[in-house]
Every structure is written in C-alpha cells, then in structure tokens.
Amino acid sequence: MVGTWCRSGLGRLKKTVRHSRPLMFVNELMHQPKFTGAICPSSRKLGRYMAKHIPLNHDGIVIELGGGTGVITQAILDHGVPADKLIVIEFSNVFAQHLQRRFPHLTIINGNAADLDALLPPDVRINAIVSSLPLISLPPEVRSRILHHWQTLLKDEGRAIQFTYNLRQTQWQASLNACHYSSEIVWTNVPPARVMTFRFAA
Numbered sequence: 001m002v003g004t005w006c007r008s009g010l011g012r013l014k015k016t017v018r019h020s021r022p023l024m025f026v027n028e029l030m031h032q033p034k035f036t037g038a039i040c041p042s043s044r045k046l047g048r049y050m051a052k053h054i055p056l057n058h059d060g061i062v063i064e065l066g067g068g069t070g071v072i073t074q075a076i077l078d079h080g081v082p083a084d085k086l087i088v089i090e091f092s093n094v095f096a097q098h099l100q101r102r103f104p105h106l107t108i109i110n111g112n113a114a115d116l117d118a119l120l121p122p123d124v125r126i127n128a129i130v131s132s133l134p135l136i137s138l139p140p141e142v143r144s145r146i147l148h149h150w151q152t153l154l155k156d157e158g159r160a161i162q163f164t165y166n167l168r169q170t171q172w173q174a175s176l177n178a179c180h181y182s183s184e185i186v187w188t189n190v191p192p193a194r195v196m197t198f199r200f201a202a
C-alpha cells in the first residue's frame, strides 16, 4: 500500500519535472552542468534582443544552437522567421523532446553543435546562427569545433548571434576571425546577459 502510494507520488513528481520548464532546467543543470550552463531559462526580453538581429530579407535558413526550453525559439518565430526556415539543434534529449512537443511543426535535431556540418543538409545556405550555447563552460575541444563551423558555414555574409553571462570580453572571441559588430546588455535577464553579434565575410 505504502509502496504503491510512493510509486504513484514519484510518478507524479517525474511528470511535474518533465512539464515545468524551470524544474526541467534545474534537472538538466544537475546532470550536465557544463552543457546546460545556466541556472534558469532565458527571459523573453533576451529572446527578443537576440532575434532582432536576424535579417528577414535573406533566403537562407536560421540555425538555433541550444534551444533548451524554447524561449529563444519562440522569439525567432515571433520575429518573423518562417517555421520551415528554422532548424534547432539541442544536445540534451530531455530538452530536444520538450522542444518537439512544444513546436511540433519545427525541425528539432537532438545532436551536438560540434557536429554541425554533419547534421545539416548538404550545401545549405545559412542566414544566421542564433546560439545560447554556454561557450565558456563547454569542453575546449567542443567549443573550438563549434567556432570552426561558424567560420566555414557563415562565410557568405552570414551572422552569428550569441549571448553570454560574461559582461566583459570573452577569451573565445579572440579566436574568431569575424567582424564583431554589436554588443548590448540585457540587465533584466537573470543573470544579466550580453548579446553579441558577429559578421563573417568570404
């Protein structure tokens, strides 16, 4: 009797964690701290500040890296990017499943951004990469493969949009051969975040 009660209580708790975005976040943070890289989901304002840099007059696709709970994904759609021009790459299978439930009409790929070239259709033209990846806490080898993909995939005037909780210059920026064209702090995000944008040229 007590065993059944405990099992059904545990089942309810698991369901609550599965459907509550902040709890899902804490759960992922405990299991994969270096990959989750944040204590809670991004704010909607941060999403808007990221999405506003995506050009809408470009026929390439938009790649979101590290979709998490989908706050930035929603902002990208609200900005006007059509669903068939957005591909979301998410490493955690818990977040990837959540994203597929929340956005059934989107292409969600459960994979590692370090393998970006292999995950995308061949010869795809990319308009922008919008990244929430915790570049500072990721293993250095993973980070350098991701930055290498930015460099090669965005060489036709593409742009990268990244946020960081480091409000000063980050070390990985120095290894990027790109023109850094804007930087803005969203003070009301928890914690405050800096949105950076980069342009790449052939």
Ligand SMILES: C[S@@+](CC[C@H](N)C(=O)[O-])C[C@H]1O[C@@H](n2cnc3c(N)ncnc32)[C@H](O)[C@@H]1O
Binding pocket: 035, 036, 037, 038, 040, 041, 042, 043, 065, 066, 067, 068, 069, 070, 071, 072, 089, 090, 091, 092, 095, 111, 112, 113, 114, 132, 133, 134, 138, 142
């Ligand atoms: C700071 S959280 C993103 C928060 C998200 N904007 C939100 O509001 O929920 C970082 C996300 O990047 C994902 N991630 C980390 N490393 C990754 C990688 N190498 N490839 C793909 N996704 C990755 C994590 O699983 C996590 O969902």
